[in-house]
Amino acid sequence: MLKVIGGLAFLYAGVVSAGPSGERLAYLVGCINCHHQTPKEIINAPPLAIVQAYSLPEFKKLMKVGVTRVGRDMLAQSSIMGIVAKEQFSHFTDEEVAAVYNYLRTGWTAERAAKEETKIPSLYKAEPEKK
Ligand code: HEC
Numbered sequence: 001m002l003k004v005i006g007g008l009a010f011l012y013a014g015v016v017s018a019g020p021s022g023e024r025l026a027y028l029v030g031c032i033n034c035h036h037q038t039p040k041e042i043i044n045a046p047p048l049a050i051v052q053a054y055s056l057p058e059f060k061k062l063m064k065v066g067v068t069r070v071g072r073d074m075l076a077q078s079s080i081m082g083i084v085a086k087e088q089f090s091h092f093t094d095e096e097v098a099a100v101y102n103y104l105r106t107g108w109t110a111e112r113a114a115k116e117e118t119k120i121p122s123l124y125k126a127e128p129e130k131k
Contacts, residue, residue, distance in 0.1 A: 020096050022103025029088060031100070034080075036116035039124055043080065047113055051104040059101045063089040 026032055026048075035045040051059065058069040066075040066082030074082030092100070 020093075020099045022099035022101070023107055025092075025096055025100050026103055026108075030084070031104075032116055034084075036113050037119055037123060039120055042124075045081070048104055048108055049110065049113065051101065051108075054101070056098065056101055060094070060097050063092055063097050063100075065090070 031048060034043050035048045038045070054062065054069050061067050062069070063085055065073075066079075066085030067073050075086050076082070089097075
């Protein structure tokens with residue numbers, strides 16, 4: 001009996017320590033969409049490789065208040081990145097911020113970015129509807 005309980009506790013610890021998936025969150029909240037799946041004329045977002053230049057505390061500040069690592073306040077500038085930081089990403093837990101950060105620094109590759117960008121022509125093939 002004790003052995004069974006011990007086994008369950010071990011399983012549970014395994015599930016808990018896995019934590020949130022940074023990859024799933026990055027796709028879910030739209031980092032990939034705005035930064036790599038949208039034509040630059042529509043949303044001019046830099047490649048997510050830019051996160052390589054951020055420390056975790058800097059990235060946390062970016063997510064919570066929309067201020068870049070060099071101190072530019074994107075919300076004050078009415079930049080969409082500042083707005084989504086304040087209105088969406090500020091709801092991330094610290095654990096979720098760390099998961100997104102780790103994914104973008106270790107799992108996000110130039111090949112992956114290029115692959116997402118190849119989708120743009122098929123996603124934006126139609127002429128905008130004339131009213
Ligand atoms: C609604 C579109 C949109 C979404 C969603 C979005 N971004 Fe951005 N992001 C932008 C745009 C546009 C810029 C450039 C803004 C500027 O320079 O004022 C930007 C800039 C940035 C920068 C560069 C800041 C700097 O140092 O200049 C980083 C890093 C960044 N975004 C990370 C992320 C991450 C991580 C996510 C997901 C959690 C995300 N973005 C989601 C549009 C978006």
